[in-house]
Amino acid sequence: MKLPHKKAITEKACYLSTRDAAQAAFLPLVRDLVRAYQLFESCASTHVRSMGLTPAQFDVISSLGNTPGMPLHRLVELTLITKGTLTGIIDRLEQKDLVRREVSTVDRRSFIAVLTPAGVAVFEKTFPAHIAYMQQRFDLLSNTDMARACRSLKKLHVLF
Secondary structure, eight states: OOOOOHHHHHHHHTTOOHHHHHTOTTHHHHHHHHHHHHHHHHHHHHHHHHTTOOHHHHHHHHHHTTSSOEEHHHHHHHHOOOHHHHHHHHHHHHHTTSEEEEEOSSOTTSEEEEEOHHHHHHHHHHHHHHHHHHHHHHTTSOHHHHHHHHHHHHHHHHHO
């Protein structure tokens, strides 16, 4: 799928009337996409909080689980948490003795986040429990439905 140049997209948008903009065929899709995300996030967050973690803390612990640790910049990429926010999350996880920072042996200017033994125990308890909890909902979809949804979302990724 070849996309027009971004400048061309912007210029075209300037010529839409408010009436035409309100009738854009993609708006119902956007509403459904946002609503699906809101419902998913609410469901997932409620369960994660019931296990004593914030969604961001769970995201970090889940990303570090089954690894020897990883540089903070890699955690930013995996979790989609901003660097500034990640620093605070790591600080709070350190205070709970779930994560520790180690100086990188490759680049002494950077740190690696590593789960502590208590962090590993939290990961081993919460990660499978959360996957099982969420799987109850996704099991209601057929494999064909999930594959179709993945293909559609990947098409959207290309557009943005």
